[in-house]
Amino acid sequence: MKSEIRAEAERFFxxxxxxxxxxxxxxxxxxxxxxxxxxxxxxxxxxxxxxDPLRGEMVLRPDFTVPVxxxxxxxxxxxxxxxxxxxxxxxxxxxxxRAAEYLxxxxxxxxxxxxxxxxxxVFALFAGLxxxxxxxxxxxxxxxxxxxxxxxxxTETRRAALLRHVWRPKRFRHLLDRYAxxxxxxxxxxxxxxxLEAGKLPKAGAHVGLRSTQEIAARIHAxxxxxxxxxxxxxxxxxxxDLMALSGxxxxxxxxxxxxxxxxxxxxxxxxRLAARLSALRARGIPVQDxxxxxxxxxxxxxxxxxxxxxxxxxxxxxxxVATGGRYDALTKVLGQGRSIPAxxxxxxxxxxxxLRAK
Numbered sequence: 459m460k461s462e463i464r465a466e467a468e469r470f471f472x473x474x475x476x477x478x479x480x481x482x483x484x485x486x487x488x489x490x491x492x493x494x495x496x497x498x499x500x501x502x503x504x505x506x507x508x509x510d511p512l513r514g515e516m517v518l519r520p521d522f523t524v525p526v527x528x529x530x531x532x533x534x535x536x537x538x539x540x541x542x543x544x545x546x547x548x549x550x551x552x553x554x555x556r557a558a559e560y561l562x563x564x565x566x567x568x569x570x571x572x573x574x575x576x577x578x579x580v581f582a583l584f585a586g587l588x589x590x591x592x593x594x595x596x597x598x599x600x601x602x603x604x605x606x607x608x609x610x611x612x613t614e615t616r617r618a619a620l621l622r623h624v625w626r627p628k629r630f631r632h633l634l635d636r637y638a639x640x641x642x643x644x645x646x647x648x649x650x651x652x653x654l655e656a657g658k659l660p661k662a663g664a665h666v667g668l669r670s671t672q673e674i675a676a677r678i679h680a681x682x683x684x685x686x687x688x689x690x691x692x693x694x695x696x697x698x699x700d701l702m703a704l705s706g707x708x709x710x711x712x713x714x715x716x717x718x719x720x721x722x723x724x725x726x727x728x729x730x731r732l733a734a735r736l737s738a739l740r741a742r743g744i745p746v747q748d749x750x751x752x753x754x755x756x757x758x759x760x761x762x763x764x765x766x767x768x769x770x771x772x773x774x775x776x777x778x779x780v781a782t783g784g785r786y787d788a789l790t791k792v793l794g795q796g797r798s799i800p801a802x803x804x805x806x807x808x809x810x811x812x813x814l815r816a817k
Contacts, residue, residue, distance in 0.1 A: 459812060463561060466808035466815075467543050470563040473587055474541035479565055482540045484525035490517040493524050496762055496789065504549040518547035521760070522564050523786070523803060524793070530568055531794035537569035540803075557809060566803030568790070573800045574731060577766040577785060578738035580802050584770065584781055585744060587806070591814050593770040593780055597708065598755035599735075600624075600784070601765040602715065602728040606701050609724030612637060612690045625761045627754070634698070639689035697722050701753055708736055708751035715753075735766060762789040766802065772814060780814070781806040 475481060490507055494517060506518040519525070522542045530538060543563045550558055565583065567576045585595065607620045616637050623629045635641035701718055704711050712732055719726045736746045756767035765785030772780060783804020791798035 459809075459816070462812040462816070463809045466811045467561045467563050470587060470806050470808065471541060471543040473583075474563070474565040477539065477565065477583055479539040479541035482526060482529065482542050483544065484519060484522050484529070484542065486519050486545070487516050488519055488525060489513065490515040493517060493520075496524050496792065506547050506549065519544070520546055520548050522546070522562060522805070523566065523760075523762070524789070526564075526566055527786075527789055527793050527801065531790060531797065531799075534568065536799060537567070537571070539568075540566045561808050562805050563808060564803060564805040566801065568799050568801045570800050573765075573785070573787075573802070574734040575738050576800070576802050577735050578742050578744070580783055580804055581739060581766075581768055582742040582744055584768075584783065584804055584806070588770050588781060588811075591772075591780070591811065593772055593814075595749065595768060595770050596755050597749060597751050597766070597768045598753060599728065599732050599751075599766050600756050600763050601731065602725055603702070603753060603757075604764060605725045605728040606698055606722060609722060610690055610694055610698070613687055616687065616690075625757055625759075627757055630757075634690075634695065637687075637690050638692065638695040640695075693721075701725070703753075705752040705754075706750070708732075708746050708749045711751045711753070712736065731765075756784065759784065762786045764788045768804070772810075777810060777813070778807070780810045 471481070487508075487510075490505070491514075494505060494507075505520050508516055508518075510516045522544070526540055526542065530540070541564065543561065545559050546562045547559050565580065567580060569576050581595075581597070603624065604621060607624065608617055610617060610620070616633075620630060620633055620637070623633055632641065697718060701715070701722070704714055712729070715725070715729045715732070719729050736749075739749070740746050755769070756763060759767060759769070759782060763784040763786055765787060767784035768782070769779045770781040771777070781804060783802070785800070785802040787798065787800050790801050
């Protein structure tokens with residue numbers, strides 16, 4: 459099977475180069491701190507981390523995108539296309555027999571001229587390469603959901619918390635319900651605020667666990683401020699719930715999103731970007747009338763995605779997703795120290811392709 463996996467990887471790698479991508483490499487052992495913060499909670503939990511006496515905490519490469527973006531922002535051309543092929547390493551959190559080390563082949567576009575056209579180019583390229591396999595696509599746009607959250611009538615602190623936890627659906631739902639006044643605060647929070655009112659906080663200079671009194675006081679102050687914040691208006695919460703429930707063929711979802719945008723004008727720009735993307739996909743021969751779109755798809759993907767997201771998966775639910783990708787404009791700004799460039803890309807897992815072909 460190894461030779462078949464390698465052959466699939468080489469085929470994708472060659473196809474990406476034919477599409478104009480420059481082959482690049484990334485170190486296998488990477489600095490852990492910045493990289494794991496950018497990948498998010500899921501990858502942090504599954505990363506292989508070790509200590510280097512000179513370089514500090516290091517991690518076996520869990521993915522290529524972040525190191526490729528780092529290299530591009532340091533000395534890359536504008537525009538640019540890259541491709542890569544190599545092993546990635548992730549602990550598996552399932553009892554199913556899944557590999558902890560496997561090949562990954564990817565394609566990335568850095569181009570500021572026409573982001574929706576670049577989205578369509580990446581998706582169409584992946585769809586063509588995977589067309590002979592029994593795979594189903596799924597698409598979404600994290601930018602629409604993020605725009606809806608940013609438009610809520612509440613404090614910046616609450617909006618930031620919702621955006622931070624949008625990748626963790628259960629935690630997000632708990633926060634939204636609490637901020638909407640639909641769920642009672644945690645009993646521990648209530649006890650803490652009562653202690654604040656009674657003046658029963660630790661004395662200055664004391665430590666509790668690893669936190670100083672000053673850190674604890676700052677946290678309690680934030681909790682008290684939040685407790686006095688009015689609930690998010692019920693109509694806005696209902697509109698957000700309606701938005702998150704949308705799923706179906708992309709053109710139908712687009713029309714329903716346009717209807718919602720009448721009452722949620724802050725999502726209008728993101729919705730029209732979806733419209734432009736669908737036009738670009740249609741021009742590349744993608745049957746968008748049958749293309750599935752769900753507004754919450756992608757919330758369990760990598761946390762640096764902030765726009766278009768897509769995946770290709772098999773009907774067999776025991777198989778991981780075969781290919782994934784999306785837009786990550788904000789990531790380039792973080793790694794570019796203020797400079798940024800629109801960017802989109804995706805990866806294919808050749809070992810899963812080989813498994814499907816062997817069936």
